[in-house]
Amino acid sequence: MRIAIASDHAGFRLKQRIKDALTLGGHHLVDFGTHDMEACDYPDFIRPAALAVARGECERGIVLGGSGNGEAMVANRIRGVRCGVAWNVHSAQMARRHNDANVISLGERMVPFELGVEIVQAFLAEAFEGGRHIPRIVKIDA
Secondary structure, three states, rough: OOEEEEEEEHHHHHHHHHHHHHHHHEEEEEOOOOOOOOOOOHHHHHHHHHHHOOOOOOOOEEEEOOOHHHHHHHHHHOOOOEEEEEOOOHHHHHHHHHHHEEEEEEEOOOHHHHHHHHHHHHHHOOOOOOHHHHHHHHHHOH
């Protein structure tokens, strides 16, 4: 799967861990930055990653920061992006299953590195249920 990934300085270390795990799993990651832990503004990196998902250049997106909240807000400003904040495996699965989330947001200060990798793997493996959820997705995207 081709995946957009981006973080600010507060999510950089978790981003690197996730990249390593997903690359080993055969995924192709497009890293929109940041590329170090120097303080920066997350919209500069999250917006281009979300746009890549919205344009279909990447199938899914992963955005990271300190809490994941601001990053999700930026991603969700892009038409066609449905970004959920995940703090455990179940929240990531439900974002996919019921909301057809195509981007997931995590906070490095909120989850241990190992759990962060598990959350992302669950998000990528989960399918959208469709059915009764489709009318809601249509309303979100309208």
